[in-house]
Amino acid sequence: MNDTLQNPNELPPLTPAVFNILLALADGEKHGYGIMLEVEANTRGQVLMGPGTLYGSIKRMLQAGLIEESDERLDPEADDPRRRAYYRLTGLGRSTLRLEAERLASQVQLARAKNILATDFLGGPS
Amino acid sequence: MMNNSAQLPIVAISVRVYQLLLVAYPTQFRQEYSSQMMQVFQDACLRAVRQNGTNGMLKLWALTILDLIQSVISEYMQKDAQMKQQMKQQMKPEDIQRAGWAFILGAMSFVFGLFLAIIEYSNGSWSLFALLSLVFVSLPLLVFGVLGLRNRYGEKAGRFGKNILLIGAILGPVTSITGFFVMPVEPLWFVIYAGPAVLFLCLTLFGVAALYTKPMPHGNGLPVMAGLSYPAIIIFYLISVIAGDSSSSSMPDVIYIILTTIQGIALLALGYILKADVPEEKILIA
Numbered sequence: 001m002n003d004t005l006q007n008p009n010e011l012p013p014l015t016p017a018v019f020n021i022l023l024a025l026a027d028g029e030k031h032g033y034g035i036m037l038e039v040e041a042n043t044r045g046q047v048l049m050g051p052g053t054l055y056g057s058i059k060r061m062l063q064a065g066l067i068e069e070s071d072e073r074l075d076p077e078a079d080d081p082r083r084r085a086y087y088r089l090t091g092l093g094r095s096t097l098r099l100e101a102e103r104l105a106s107q108v109q110l111a112r113a114k115n116i117l118a119t120d121f122l123g124g125p126s
Numbered sequence: 127m128m129n130n131s132a133q134l135p136i137v138a139i140s141v142r143v144y145q146l147l148l149v150a151y152p153t154q155f156r157q158e159y160s161s162q163m164m165q166v167f168q169d170a171c172l173r174a175v176r177q178n179g180t181n182g183m184l185k186l187w188a189l190t191i192l193d194l195i196q197s198v199i200s201e202y203m204q205k206d207a208q209m210k211q212q213m214k215q216q217m218k219p220e221d222i223q224r225a226g227w228a229f230i231l232g233a234m235s236f237v238f239g240l241f242l243a244i245i246e247y248s249n250g251s252w253s254l255f256a257l258l259s260l261v262f263v264s265l266p267l268l269v270f271g272v273l274g275l276r277n278r279y280g281e282k283a284g285r286f287g288k289n290i291l292l293i294g295a296i297l298g299p300v301t302s303i304t305g306f307f308v309m310p311v312e313p314l315w316f317v318i319y320a321g322p323a324v325l326f327l328c329l330t331l332f333g334v335a336a337l338y339t340k341p342m343p344h345g346n347g348l349p350v351m352a353g354l355s356y357p358a359i360i361i362f363y364l365i366s367v368i369a370g371d372s373s374s375s376s377m378p379d380v381i382y383i384i385l386t387t388i389q390g391i392a393l394l395a396l397g398y399i400l401k402a403d404v405p406e407e408k409i410l411i412a
Binding site: 032033036048049050051052053054055056058059060085 | 151155158159162163164165166167169170189190192193194196197198200201204
C-alpha cells in the first residue's frame with residue numbers, strides 16, 4: 001500500500017494522541033504499554049490513553065509512514081520478550097513532530113503576546 | 127503469554143472480559159492488534175491493582191469502556207471512509223496516469239488509421255491496416271482512456287457526465303464487435319467503424335456536461351472537440367448513403383483531414399491533462 005506521505009507539510013495539525021505518541025517515541029523505540037506510560041508521565045496524567053485509542057493511532061501512523069515497527073533492540077535491557085511489537089519514529093515522523101512542536105510553540109508565543117499566559121510560563125518571554 | 131494475569135483473579139477475569147469486548151472492533155483491526163491490546167490492558171490492570179487495588183480497577187474499567195466506545199466508533203468511521211473512497215475512485219493514481227498515456231497512444235493510432243482510410247477510400251480501395259489501427263488498436267486504448275477520464279473527473283462532471291462515459295466505454299466496443307460479425311453483409315460493413323463513433327459521441331456528451339460543471343483544471347472544452355468530428359463524419363456518410371450519394375465527392379477530403387487533425391490534437395491534449403493531473407493519495411491522521 002503506497003499511502004506513505006513524503007512531506008510533513010502535507011499533514012493537517014496532529015491530534016493530541018498522535019502528537020503524544022510521536023513525542024513518546026522521540027527518545028527511542030517503545031512497545032505499546034511503554035508508549036502509554038510515557039504519554040501519561042509526559043502529560044502529568046492529563047492524557048490517559050486506552051488500548052483502543054493507542055492502537056488505532058498506531059495503525060494510522062504506520063500507514064502514514066510516521067512510525068515503523070522495529071525488529072532490533074537498541075537497548076537490550078528494555079527488551080521484553082512478551083511484547084509482540086516495538087515502534088520507532090521514521091525520518092518523516094521526526095520531521096512531522098518537529099513541525100508540530102514549532103507550530104504549538106508559535107501558538108504559545110502568540111498567547112503570551114496577548115497576555116493570556118503569565119510571562120514566566122515556560123521560561124518567560126523570549 | 128499472559129501468565130501473570132493468572133496470579134490475580136480480578137486481572138484474569140478483566141482480561142477475559144476485555145477479550146470478549148474486542149469483538150466490537152472491525153475484523154481486520156482486531157486481527158492485527160487484539161493480542162497487543164490485550165497485553166497492554168493486562169499490564170494496565172496489574173499496575174492499577176498494585177497501586178490502588180479494587181478502586182484502581184474500577185477506574186481503569188471506566189476509562190477502558192470510554193476508550194472502547196470512542197475507538198470502535200472511530201475505527202468503523204475510518205473503515206466507512208476508506209470504502210467510500212474506494213467506491214469513488216476505483217482506479218489508483220498510477221492507473222489514471224496510464225489511462226492518460228492510453229488516450230495519447232489511442233489518439234495517434236486513431237488519426238493514423240483515419241488518414242489511411244481517407245486516402246484508401248479516395249483511391250477506391252480498402253485498407254486492412256486502417257481497420258486494424260482504427261478499431262483493434264485505438265478503440266481499446268481510447269476505452270481505457272475514457273474510463274480513466276471517468277474515474278478522475280466523473281464525480282465532478284455530475285451523474286450524466288459520469289454515466290455517459292461508462293455507456294460509451296461499453297457500447298463502443300460492443301458496436302465494433304457486432305460490426306465484425308455483420309461485416310460480410312453488404313449494407314452493414316461500416317458498423318465495425320461505428321464503434322469508435324459511439325465512444326466519441328458519448329465523449330462529446332460528457333464534454334457538453336463538462337462545459338457546465340468544469341471538472342478539469344483547464345481545457346474543459348477539449349472533450350467536445352475530441353469527440354465531435356468522427357461521429358459527424360460517420361453520420362454524414364450514413365446520410366450520403368441513404369440519399370444515394372455514397373461517393374466521397376460529397377465532402378472534400380481536406381475537410382475530413384482538418385476535422386481529424388482537430389480531433390487528434392484535442393485527444394492528445396486530453397490525454398496529457400489526464401496524465402499530468404494525477405490525484406495524490408493522502409491519509410488523514412485523525
